Amino acid sequence: MFQAALTDAQTRVQAALDASMKPLDGIIADAMRYTCTGGKRLRAFLVMESARLHGAPTDVADQTAAAIEMIHAYSLVHDDLPCMDNDDLRRGMPTVHIQWDEPTAVLTGDALQTLAFEVLADLDVAPDRRLALISTMAKAAGASGMVLGQALDIAAESAPTPLTLDEITRLQAGKTGALIEWSAQAGALLSGADPAPLRDYSNALGLAFQIADDILDIEGDAAKAGKRLQKDADAGKATFVSLLGMVGAKKRAEELVVRACDALSPYGDEADNLKAAARFVIDRDT
Amino acid sequence: MFQAALTDAQTRVQAALDASMKPLDGIIADAMRYTCTGGKRLRAFLVMESARLHGAPTDVADQTAAAIEMIHAYSLVHDDLPCMDNDDLRRGMPTVHIQWDEPTAVLTGDALQTLAFEVLADLDVAPDRRLALISTMAKAAGASGMVLGQALDIAAESAPTPLTLDEITRLQAGKTGALIEWSAQAGALLSGADPAPLRDYSNALGLAFQIADDILDIEGDAAKAGKRLQKDADAGKATFVSLLGMVGAKKRAEELVVRACDALSPYGDEADNLKAAARFVIDRDT
Numbered sequence: 252m253f254q255a256a257l258t259d260a261q262t263r264v265q266a267a268l269d270a271s272m273k274p275l276d277g278i279i280a281d282a283m284r285y286t287c288t289g290g291k292r293l294r295a296f297l298v299m300e301s302a303r304l305h306g307a308p309t310d311v312a313d314q315t316a317a318a319i320e321m322i323h324a325y326s327l328v329h330d331d332l333p334c335m336d337n338d339d340l341r342r343g344m345p346t347v348h349i350q351w352d353e354p355t356a357v358l359t360g361d362a363l364q365t366l367a368f369e370v371l372a373d374l375d376v377a378p379d380r381r382l383a384l385i386s387t388m389a390k391a392a393g394a395s396g397m398v399l400g401q402a403l404d405i406a407a408e409s410a411p412t413p414l415t416l417d418e419i420t421r422l423q424a425g426k427t428g429a430l431i432e433w434s435a436q437a438g439a440l441l442s443g444a445d446p447a448p449l450r451d452y453s454n455a456l457g458l459a460f461q462i463a464d465d466i467l468d469i470e471g472d473a474a475k476a477g478k479r480l481q482k483d484a485d486a487g488k489a490t491f492v493s494l495l496g497m498v499g500a501k502k503r504a505e506e507l508v509v510r511a512c513d514a515l516s517p518y519g520d521e522a523d524n525l526k527a528a529a530r531f532v533i534d535r536d537t
Numbered sequence: 538m539f540q541a542a543l544t545d546a547q548t549r550v551q552a553a554l555d556a557s558m559k560p561l562d563g564i565i566a567d568a569m570r571y572t573c574t575g576g577k578r579l580r581a582f583l584v585m586e587s588a589r590l591h592g593a594p595t596d597v598a599d600q601t602a603a604a605i606e607m608i609h610a611y612s613l614v615h616d617d618l619p620c621m622d623n624d625d626l627r628r629g630m631p632t633v634h635i636q637w638d639e640p641t642a643v644l645t646g647d648a649l650q651t652l653a654f655e656v657l658a659d660l661d662v663a664p665d666r667r668l669a670l671i672s673t674m675a676k677a678a679g680a681s682g683m684v685l686g687q688a689l690d691i692a693a694e695s696a697p698t699p700l701t702l703d704e705i706t707r708l709q710a711g712k713t714g715a716l717i718e719w720s721a722q723a724g725a726l727l728s729g730a731d732p733a734p735l736r737d738y739s740n741a742l743g744l745a746f747q748i749a750d751d752i753l754d755i756e757g758d759a760a761k762a763g764k765r766l767q768k769d770a771d772a773g774k775a776t777f778v779s780l781l782g783m784v785g786a787k788k789r790a791e792e793l794v795v796r797a798c799d800a801l802s803p804y805g806d807e808a809d810n811l812k813a814a815a816r817f818v819i820d821r822d823t
Contacts, residue, residue, distance in 0.1 A: 275680045275681060277680070277689075280680055325647075329644075329647060334639035334640050352620075354621050354688075355688070357615055357621065357643070358687055358688055358691075360647070361650065362679050362684040364647065364650055365650065365679035365684070366679055368654045368675050369672060369679060372668050372672040372675060373672055378664035378665050378668055379664050381664075381668055382664055382667060385658040385671060392651050393655060394561045394563070394565050394569065394652065395560070395561060398647055398648040402565045402641070402644055405644075406564070
């Protein structure tokens with residue numbers, strides 16, 4: 252059930268991404284398409300499931316999902332740059348600055364961010380709902396959301412002492428949490444509904460996701476993950492595992508999954524896929 | 538009259554930029570503020586004058602002007618990166634990657650772009666007008682506008698033969714023309730008016746601006762310009778001067794100024810500042 256829904260989300264968001272980028276040509280357009288291929292599509296899945304819960308039209312949900320996957324992809328392309336994380340592998344493929352070059356990677360990320368806002372502005376829903384999506388996406392992606400988390404992450408590398416649990420929680424709330432929370436609430440915003448239950452769900456989900464990432468960084472298989480692992484441990488950076496221990500981190504992730512599922516109680520059985528997603532987030536091997 | 542209006546625009550857009558960034562803190566916020574200081578503010582001036590022509594509220598015009606200056610500033614920060622133009626001086630100050638470091642420059646540009654869309658989404662005007670501004674700004678800034686121009690510019694550096702006049706015109710229409718055209722039309726879009734006369738005006742203005750840039754690159758004073766000059770000539774790149782000759786380039790710029798002013802005839806004397814701006818663009822020494 253959940254796997255079928257996730258696979259369906261992957262197919263649908265890829266079609267929406269392809270359609271959005273179809274009019275573009277040139278090297279940057281090629282690199283944008285390359286960047287927007289593959290991945291788990293967790294954010295797209297969250298958009299589509301929350302849209303379904305609120306009866307939003309499928310095509311609008313798919314385009315909204317494409318927009319947040321573009322923001323996610325832009326952040327990965329820039330994060331992989333030599334001056335940032337200096338990664339040469341992403342989703343099992345050479346990163347953009349390896350496949351092309353650094354200027355192409357900078358411009359590809361830039362253009363993906365721009366296109367994400369264009370897609371939301373042109374959605375076929377009421378103007379005030381489009382504006383709510385745009386305004387909240389900007390807040391989630393910007394200097395008090397995702398970019399703040401990335402900046403804190405970079406600062407942590409040269410910090411004299413490892414981060415505390417509070418600091419790393421704040422860092423991850425920005426770096427990965429903000430987009431995950433936006434995705435889960437998008438369906439409610441599309442429909443003019445109260446996003447509070449989905450906000451509580453995705454707040455717990457985002458943190459569980461990051462704890463699972465830290466666990467995978469230690470226990471995972473680089474071939475399956477399609478990227479380098481154990482980077483944080485090698486760099487001596489604080490992680491949820493270094494701060495809580497492996498047993499403590501797994502326990503904390505379990506507690507968060509329970510909290511995430513509890514937040515969905517207003518939706519009853521209709522939210523089973525989202526509950527399964529919370530379980531998936533901490534059980535995945537990639 | 539024009540100088541007073543330009544100085545007024547500079548003061549007003551700086552206040553709007555400061556207000557937009559006030560809630561932000563951290564290194565990225567500091568670098569965003571640093572990046573959004575100084576400059577001619579031609580784009581802000583165009584927004585404010587076109588808004589005045591159509592009776593749009595001053596505070597909304599100022600915030601719209603701040604948004605396009607953020608997009609312009611983001612493009613400069615990324616353009617100055619070592620992997621791009623590798624510039625260490627901008628507006629007479631060290632560039633962001635010199636003053637801080639490369640990751641800060643990447644993230645600062647990213648966050649400025651995001652904030653520009655947030656500012657437009659939160660404007661105090663009718664939803665459909667905000668959406669028109671967002672959608673058109675995305676098209677002007679993205680992979681078929683400004684980023685396309687930047688990509689063509691980078692490709693030109695390693696091209697086996699210098700660009701033709703048609704190719705360099707297309708390059709500049711994206712790289713500098715698209716944002717200038719958006720700025721001049723923004724006041725009409727804010728007011729639900731026909732942007733056609735301002736589009737024709739700014740189309741000629743944008744090209745005149747770029748020809749003047751190429752002339753300044755040869756005849757200008759680096760101390761006044763606050764940046765390195767003669768880079769294009771040193772790199773053997775085609776410019777409007779190399780293609781048209783200095784005399785031909787100046788003649789072409791003059792013709793474009795006349796064409797720009799003619800396009801403003803529907804506005805009569807009310808557009809005198811915009812006409813003076815066209816003259817300023819080719820007479821400036823920085």
